[in-house]
Amino acid sequence: MLLPASAVADAYARIACHINATPLLSSHTLDHQLGHRIVFKAEGFQKVGAFKARGALNTLLSLKEEGRLPASVCAYSSGNHAQAVAWAAKLLGVKATIFIPKNASAIKIQATRAYGADVVVTENRAAAEEGVKALVKQGVYLIPPYDHDMVIAGQGTAAFEALQGGAEPDAIFAPCGGGGLISGTWLAAQALRPEAQVFACEPLNANDAARSLRSGKIEAYTGTPDTLADGARTPSVSERTFAYLKQISGIYEISEAEMILWTQVLSHLLKVAVEPTSAMAMAGANAWLATQDGPRKVLIVLSGANISPETYAKVWAEDRLAAFF
Amino acid sequence: MLLPASAVADAYARIACHINATPLLSSHTLDHQLGHRIVFKAEGFQKVGAFKARGALNTLLSLKEEGRLPASVCAYSSGNHAQAVAWAAKLLGVKATIFIPKNASAIKIQATRAYGADVVVTENRAAAEEGVKALVKQGVYLIPPYDHDMVIAGQGTAAFEALQGGAEPDAIFAPCGGGGLISGTWLAAQALRPEAQVFACEPLNANDAARSLRSGKIEAYTGTPDTLADGARTPSVSERTFAYLKQISGIYEISEAEMILWTQVLSHLLKVAVEPTSAMAMAGANAWLATQDGPRKVLIVLSGANISPETYAKVWAEDRLAAFF
Numbered sequence: 202m203l204l205p206a207s208a209v210a211d212a213y214a215r216i217a218c219h220i221n222a223t224p225l226l227s228s229h230t231l232d233h234q235l236g237h238r239i240v241f242k243a244e245g246f247q248k249v250g251a252f253k254a255r256g257a258l259n260t261l262l263s264l265k266e267e268g269r270l271p272a273s274v275c276a277y278s279s280g281n282h283a284q285a286v287a288w289a290a291k292l293l294g295v296k297a298t299i300f301i302p303k304n305a306s307a308i309k310i311q312a313t314r315a316y317g318a319d320v321v322v323t324e325n326r327a328a329a330e331e332g333v334k335a336l337v338k339q340g341v342y343l344i345p346p347y348d349h350d351m352v353i354a355g356q357g358t359a360a361f362e363a364l365q366g367g368a369e370p371d372a373i374f375a376p377c378g379g380g381g382l383i384s385g386t387w388l389a390a391q392a393l394r395p396e397a398q399v400f401a402c403e404p405l406n407a408n409d410a411a412r413s414l415r416s417g418k419i420e421a422y423t424g425t426p427d428t429l430a431d432g433a434r435t436p437s438v439s440e441r442t443f444a445y446l447k448q449i450s451g452i453y454e455i456s457e458a459e460m461i462l463w464t465q466v467l468s469h470l471l472k473v474a475v476e477p478t479s480a481m482a483m484a485g486a487n488a489w490l491a492t493q494d495g496p497r498k499v500l501i502v503l504s505g506a507n508i509s510p511e512t513y514a515k516v517w518a519e520d521r522l523a524a525f526f
Numbered sequence: 527m528l529l530p531a532s533a534v535a536d537a538y539a540r541i542a543c544h545i546n547a548t549p550l551l552s553s554h555t556l557d558h559q560l561g562h563r564i565v566f567k568a569e570g571f572q573k574v575g576a577f578k579a580r581g582a583l584n585t586l587l588s589l590k591e592e593g594r595l596p597a598s599v600c601a602y603s604s605g606n607h608a609q610a611v612a613w614a615a616k617l618l619g620v621k622a623t624i625f626i627p628k629n630a631s632a633i634k635i636q637a638t639r640a641y642g643a644d645v646v647v648t649e650n651r652a653a654a655e656e657g658v659k660a661l662v663k664q665g666v667y668l669i670p671p672y673d674h675d676m677v678i679a680g681q682g683t684a685a686f687e688a689l690q691g692g693a694e695p696d697a698i699f700a701p702c703g704g705g706g707l708i709s710g711t712w713l714a715a716q717a718l719r720p721e722a723q724v725f726a727c728e729p730l731n732a733n734d735a736a737r738s739l740r741s742g743k744i745e746a747y748t749g750t751p752d753t754l755a756d757g758a759r760t761p762s763v764s765e766r767t768f769a770y771l772k773q774i775s776g777i778y779e780i781s782e783a784e785m786i787l788w789t790q791v792l793s794h795l796l797k798v799a800v801e802p803t804s805a806m807a808m809a810g811a812n813a814w815l816a817t818q819d820g821p822r823k824v825l826i827v828l829s830g831a832n833i834s835p836e837t838y839a840k841v842w843a844e845d846r847l848a849a850f851f
Contacts, residue, residue, distance in 0.1 A: 208836040230640065245797040307848045308794070315555065465835065469633070472570040472831035474797045506797035510790065510845035517838035 202444045204350055206392035209385060211260040211358035215266070216358060219292060220254055221247050223359070225366055226503075228470040234526075235461075237490050238498040239483075240370065241467075242363040245474055245506025249312075251283035251432075252359045252504050253384060259355025260344050261289050271295060271342035277329045279305040280432055281505055282346040287318035289344075298336060300329035306509040315437055347381030348439035357385025359502055363512040364393040370500035372489060374482040377401035377410050377452065378433035380442025382504060387445050397500075398450035402485035404428035410439050410446060419443055429460055432478035432504060453485030460484060462521045467503075469522055474506035477516060527769045528673055531717035534682040534710060537584040538690075541683060544617060545579055546572050550691055550702070555794040559851075562815050563823040564808070565695065567688040567790075570799055570831025574637075576757075577707060578610035578671075578682045584612050584680025587667050596620060596667035602654045604630040605757055606830055607671040612643035614669075623661060625654035630832040648760050656815075671705030673764035682710025684827055689718040695825035697814060698770070699807040702726035702735050702777065703758035705767025707829060712770050722825075723775035726812035729753035730779040734762050735771060744768055754785055754837055757803030757829060778810030785809060787846045792828075796846055799831035802841060 226241040248254040257276075264270050273296040276286040283299045290297035298319040301310055302325055312321050323329040337343050345352065359382070360373060373390055377383045383401040403410050407426035413419045422438035428434060438446060446452070463480035467473075482501045490497060497503045508516075551566040566673060573579040582601075589595050598621040601611040610622045615622035622643040626635055627650055631805040639645050662668050670677065684707070698715055702708045708726040715722045728735050732751035738744045746762035753759060763771060771777070788805035792798075807826045815822060833841075 513842035
């Protein structure tokens with residue numbers, strides 16, 4: 202069921218000339234304060250502002266290689282996956298229809314339209330899923346946000362690129378929603394740095410993956426979990442991504458307070474926009490580093506930089522920096 | 527009284543190997559929406575998070591070249607100049623004493639200390655000025671924030687680097703506080719792009735430079751102007767920088783609402799931390815572009831990315847993005 206590690210290298214060869222080679226960032230101040238070396242893969246500078254561009258494009262280019270590029274694709278997303286599919290489809294001249302529930306931010310709907318996709322705004326998630334189903338029956342190709350081998354291999358190219366670029370981490374941390382990014386990240390480590398431990402980080406308030414790993418079967422949410430990590434509100438992982446989650450070294454459950462602290466600290470030190478979803482990975486790394494008996498080198502996948510005004514306001518409602526430094 | 531344009535090239539030759547060559551950023555979405563080409567010089571990625579590192583370092587290296595590197599320097603600042611002097615002094619092994627009024631943010635005080643400077647926290651601005659005076663009497667060298675030829679030449683290297691890097695603007699916009707950055711920017715344009723117009727942007731609520739240009743003599747504030755552009759709260763320009771201001775093509779006075787709008791828009795599109803002081807320059811460019819009869823190319827100096835939690839909270843208190851796109 203698991204892909205071979207070479208799938209990520211194949212994905213990278215396929216997509217590299219179309220995506221941004223995102224920078225590796227670091228902070229002397231942070232390294233000095235923690236006594237470790239932390240390197241950040243800044244996927245906020247990726248096309249569409251998030252790693253999601255990698256998986257969507259790898260899927261379409263894989264289909265093209267196999268001579269079965271669809272004329273039309275669809276997706277359901279309230280987040281970065283919507284823009285990623287719209288962007289990748291436009292690049293390949295494929296029609297895209299994206300279903301977005303109406304509670305998604307206006308700015309994400311606008312951005313998805315700006316990439317040339319047909320956007321269907323639905324009452325709720327169920328209506329969006331119905332819409333996707335109807336299109337799939339008509340032969341439209343569905344690109345799912347994480348439950349797809351080529352999506353997983355594509356997402357893994359973020360860590361792959363960082364490892365190729367000279368990061369030599371003892372451990373790699375990435376956020377976990379549906380599990381696509383962490384699955385691909387684990388594969389990338391198997392390809393280029395098998396001695397590195399790989400850790401997932403998810404919101405304590407949306408800890409379905411951690412609960413699933415504890416119970417041994419997939420646990421799911423109903424409703425919308427109360428977390429600022431909007432990239433990790435996925436109700437559950439899939440059988441496919443659960444198989445990868447069983448391979449990794451562990452999972453950290455991050456409180457909202459930790460998430461806010463690290464969003465503030467990383468925004469302040471790195472001077473880039475940091476999604477709370479991304480800051481979770483640093484919170485997990487910080488917890489792990491506190492258990493280590495010597496200096497370690499860590500790679501953090503900063504998954505994206507698409508932050509709604511509402512999220513900005515919540516993150517900065519209180520000053521957490523003064524107490525940190 | 528004005529420096530020759532070559533002073534900026536000399537400054538760049540002096541400092542280039544010690545500073546960051548900051549990236550030029552742009553946004554397809556913004557260019558498409560405005561119908562112009564906008565290039566941003568991202569000085570938030572400069573040492574100490576702001577262009578101020580350039581001027582402070584150029585001053586010390588110039589003194590060193592002349593064989594009179596002081597053993598000890600001092601400065602008064604509540605902002606980025608404090609960290610810049612501390613950083614440059616540390617680089618050259620010079621002792622630095624920085625006077626910071628106690629209403630400055632805790633994080634700036636901490637950062638200045640972290641660069642190894644002695645920080646003296648004073649009751650107010652007057653006490654800080656007294657402290658500086660006393661040290662100068664003892665032979666300590668004062669690096670002023672803008673009223674100094676080598677500071678001006680150093681600040682100009684931000685635009686110089688951008689122009690060398692291939693920006694070919696019709697107009698250049700930079701924020702104006704005491705006038706050091708805009709003076710150096712004008713010099714840089716004379717050196718590499720004399721056909722470009724150069725515009726200053728200052729807060730409408732702290733428009734001493736605009737008032738000075740209108741009256742023909744230097745107008746000053748007393749007290750602290752009510753503006754989010756904390757980099758432009760300087761009470762007045764100096765005779766030295768006023769001479770440069772008389773050379774530029776114009777000055778835009780930016781309202782707090784425009785400043786907030788452009789801070790939100792640029793944070794959203796560029797994925798970097800943007801100070802309201804920097805966003806002013808884009809607000810001015812937008813006003814100028816609206817008067818043009820065809821597509822123009824503009825260079826914006828994003829002066830820095832050191833944003834206090836309080837400023838973040840004020841910037842994001844209301845969503846201005848939804849109405850913009």
